[in-house]
Amino acid sequence: MTDSPLKTKLQSCENKPVSISGFSIGHRGAPLQFPEETVQSLDAAARMGAGVLECDVAFTQDRGLVCRHSLCDLHTTTNILTIPELASKCTVPFTPANGTSPAYALCCTSDITTAEYSTLCGKQDGFNASATTPEDYQNGTPNWRTDLYNTCGTPLTLNEYIDLVDSYPGHRNFTPELKTPPVPMPFNGYTQQQYAQDLIDAFRNKSIAPSRVWLQSFLYDDVLYWLKNDREFGAQAVFLQEYDTPETLAAGMKNLPSVRAAGVNIIAPAIPMLVTIGGPDNNTIVESEYSKAIKANGMDIIAWTFERSGPLATVDAREEYYFNSIANITQYDGQYYVLLDVLANEIGVKGLFSDWAATVTYFANCFGLEGPKGGSYSCE
Structure with missing residues (x-):
């Protein structure tokens, strides 16, 4: 100041x-x-x-x-895409990036049960638009935040x-x-x-x-x-x-x-x-x-x-x-x-x-x- x-x-x-x-x-x-x-x-x-x-x-x-925070942010705030049996229930399953389109997914709380929701890990909100795998898609935390504590939030x-x-x-x-x-x-x-x-x-x-x-x-x-x-x-x-x-x-x-x-x-x-x-x-x-x-x-x-x-x-x-x-x-x-x-x-x-x-x-x-x-x- x-x-x-x-x-x-x-x-x-x-x-x-x-x-x-x-x-x-x-x-x-x-x-x-x-x-x-x-x-x-x-x-x-x-x-x-x-x-x-x-x-x-x-x-x-x-x-x-x-x-x-949103009914439909599980794909960017949790690890749902890395759990095949839950990822398959997403409104829009993971689509890898290609030459013309970024990677995309849309996963909502209304896609899964409460018990299934409670098995997820919370992560820092973000995604990798160039990802070709669900695992790669998990990245994308803004560089002014941190992944230091990004370890399976409850x-x-x-x-x-x-x-x-x-x-x-x-x-x-x-x-x-x-x-x-x-x-x-x-x-x-x-x-x-x-x-x-x-x-x-x-x-x-x-x-x-x-x-x-x-x-x-x-x-x-x-x-x-x-x-x-x-x-x-x-x-x-x-x-x-x-x-x-x-x-x-x-x-x-x-x-x-x-x-x-x-x-x-x-x-x-x-x-x-x-x-x-x-x-x-x-x-x-x-x-x-x-x-x-x-x-x-x-x-x-x-x-x-x-x-x-x-x-x-x-x-x-x-x-x-x-x-x-x-x-x-x-x-x-x-x-x-x-x-x-x-x-x-x-x-x-x-x-x-x-x-x-x-x-x-x-x-x-x-x-x-x-x-x-x-x-x-x-x-x-």
Whole structure:
């Protein structure tokens, strides 16, 4: 970092005790170094003080709920292609690269049973597009991540995730995201509404207080379902948003009053929706108009995803999504903290998803950020 009051403040906290912070949310665990959505990934995020831990919830062929960022990412996040009896069940089996086409496969949780899912090894997300064998296809981890801990991560069912998070020392909370199914719904009779209800039922069956659970979905209808059918859980459900064009962002802003009127208390936009370039010299990270509109409509903000972008010196050249609204003024890694300062201390986000929770936990402790207050939201 360049010298600044922010750098001085952060340095002043160097030797202070660090505690668990609800502001720090472990995104898929800690996938910067560990295979995402695995025991090892969540363990790492918990050790780094994340007060909230995520499970992206997908369903299997027999309607079991499991932790996977997409229903259809098993070919890049697990070793399924190296297990012939399971690889043969993939929606699209492995096709080797040839002179005109890259290697390809498509394997979904809905292709296999829960028991079969639990036999897989989680790996770092990535693939080798030039692969001619399933084994070669397993490679492709971005060079700014690491394969040091890429050794058969243990996959999790939703029930296993609940038990694991509940077992960690300190008071940890849950943020399960109901993934939007890429397969047609109803799936063999399984409706979107039952899927949404099954997610709540898993926590009810484990006697987890609704105040500890921050349900998430990109589908507005899921959030409305929770608000209508279980207001204790619905009151702090998180409406995820990703608007990538001026037109979709404008439409989202126009809909904010009706979203608030429906009872939604928390919106979670992607980071580039919340910040832009401004200031007297037009060289400063500032709050976006969309962020201001969310707060003006009386809703809290949780942001995603921090430290998912690799080296900041190349985010512009790589057209990196999470910095696309400020890429023109992003050149060095210390600006991660500058961005974090704007999100936390200027915009006032209540929590931040991160691929490496230690950074956000340190910042939250330094500035006394506690995260959203479970049980304090009302649907009225």
